[in-house]
Amino acid sequence: MSDFSWVPLEELRLRSSVKWRAYSPDVIPVWVAEMDVRLATPITERLRRAVELGDTGYAWTAEVGEALGVFAATRWNWIVDSARVMPVADVLTGVGQALIALTEPGDAVVINSPVYPPFFTTVQHVARRELRDVPLVWDGQRYVLDREAMERAFADPSTRAYLMCSPHNPTGRVFDREELRFIASLADRHGVLVVADEIHAPTTYPDRAFVPYLTVSGDAPAVSVISASKAWNLAGLKCAQVVAGSADVRDKLRARVPLEVQHGAGHLGALAAIVAYTEGTSWLDELLEQLQGQSMRLRALMAKQVPQLTFAPPEASFLAWLDCRALELPGDPAAFFLAHGQVALNSGPTFGPGGAGFARLNFATSPEVLDEVVARMASAVASQSAIA
Ligand SMILES: Cc1ncc(COP(=O)(O)O)c(C=O)c1O
Known part of the structure; x- marks a missing residue:
């Protein structure tokens, strides 16, 4: 208990x-x-100790990727290479920067409304890309992807990225393996980058399986942006993780994401995330x-x-x-x-x-x-x- x-x-x-x-x-x-x-008590204790020590300097984030790796492997059987993890301040920063680094001006980004409102602004005003909304459809029991509309949107040559939200805010859908395979094959066919906002992943209920997108997409161009902030209530501490799906994506992110963004995670956020993933x-x-x-x-x-x-x-x-x-x-x-x-x-x-x-x-x-x-x-x- x-x-x-x-x-x-x-x-x-x-x-x-x-x-x-x-x-x-x-x-x-x-x-x-x-x-x-x-x-959670281990998090409170870690933060208290840091504050008592005046340990409130810049973040040392080298261990964040390893901690995420421990959690992801035991929880989801997802082997995360910590060398492919880039800690950033928060998930929206990670999403915006991934879109800027991996797409070009004029490219269109697919989203599925109804969706977390900052998706609209991050795509249009932060990344300055075009928005292509493919609304989810209500099948009588739950919200699902409109597969024909997704096919059409991905087939459009201006579509270069898909900003996925799984678990999906606000509908609470956790896309299953078959839905993710559909997305991966579509992305593969049309050479579309997938940016998966998986911030709510650790909160997936026990009777439902969360499938990390990068376990389905193989070596294709894809990114997961994840954080301990929702599941352990740490949003104000600022530490999210961008996980590159391939060595090529990792290299592009390292080369193109501004250094101040790569050093933007908060120290208390990094400490809290490490404890959350390993002891929480x-x-x-x-x-x-x-x-x-x-x-x-x-x-x-x-x-x-x-x-x-x-x-x-x-x-x-x-x-x-x-x-x-x-x-x-x-x-x-x-x-x-x-x-x-x-x-x-x-x-x-x-x-x-x-x-x-x-x-x-x-x-x-x-x-x-x-x-x-x-x-x-x-x-x-x-x-x-x-x-x-
Ligand atoms: C789907 C989704 N993405 C991103 C965020 C924002 O996360 P962050 O504060 O790490 O940018 C939220 C916050 O609720 C969210 O629900």
């Missing part, structure tokens, strides 16, 4: 991260992807059990109190992609629940064209907070129906 625990609301209010400061104290924040957990698995296993429990609790609460709200159970992580369309709200559901329920969600339309009528809810919080969130949302809906 690990020392996992949720943090109570009074204590969460003492936090000063963006989740807890962006809204007034009468609002319950269930938006940005931070979790309301206490850190029992805590992680407990977290995953808790998250799956919270996902089911949220479904049960909604079915009882606001049955108009539904979501497909995610296969990883802690984000519910709430279908609010049955409520027939006049505008953005997140704005409605903020104004009438004092609950802060992520706005669905920011995730792309398929996001209208949706909102994203972060359920990585205690059962007590989750109960209060749903009670507030239910009373907001009840008050709206009373007016209508």
Whole structure:
């Protein structure tokens, strides 16, 4: 048994991260992807020791790749060559820099909306590449790739890269081996680079298998960008890892990614990532059990109190992609629940064209907070129906 625990609301209010400061104290924040957990004890101890020693200089990242390798091999049977790992500050930096280094101006990058909103800005405004959205489709049970549309998009000569998100934010899909093989063969046929954002990979639930993209793509041009930041709640410490799928990609990244970016990881982030990957698995296993429990609790609460709200159970992580369309709200559901329920969600339309009528809810919080969130949302809906 690990020392996992949720943090109570009074204590969460003492936090000063963006989740807890962006809204007034009468609002319950269930938006940005931070979790309301206490850190795993080995991580707290490592960070405490570093702070006590004044060990807060520039990062020594040589061991980060090895630590990732230990975790990846035991968890996913993925043999990571640490010489192909480039630590950077965060996953979006890694994604943006990989696209800049490995594609050319004018190239198009495929994404699958609804998707993590910074994908749009990173492709267009950071990498300055063209965006080609191939929306996921709802098959009645889950979101899946639109294979014909993917074929068409990859066949277009201007398509030079695919920015994949697996596990997928916000839908919670973890692409299975067969889906990844489809992508790999398409990429191979058309010479398209795959940049796989796998930041949520360690949060894949135990009844689902996460397949690292680089275990399927062989020596083809591909990159995985991964981090301990979501699974162990370390986003503010800044350490992600770009893993090159081939020696050629590794050499290009080393030569083309600016040195200040290659030295951009935070020292505390590197220390925390090493401990997370090598000593954090029992805590992680407990977290995953808790998250799956919270996902089911949220479904049960909604079915009882606001049955108009539904979501497909995610296969990883802690984000519910709430279908609010049955409520027939006049505008953005997140704005409605903020104004009438004092609950802060992520706005669905920011995730792309398929996001209208949706909102994203972060359920990585205690059962007590989750109960209060749903009670507030239910009373907001009840008050709206009373007016209508
Ligand atoms: C899919 C995805 N990619 C990237 C990020 C951002 O990661 P980072 O803070 O490491 O840039 C997030 C954050 O929630 C995410 O969900």
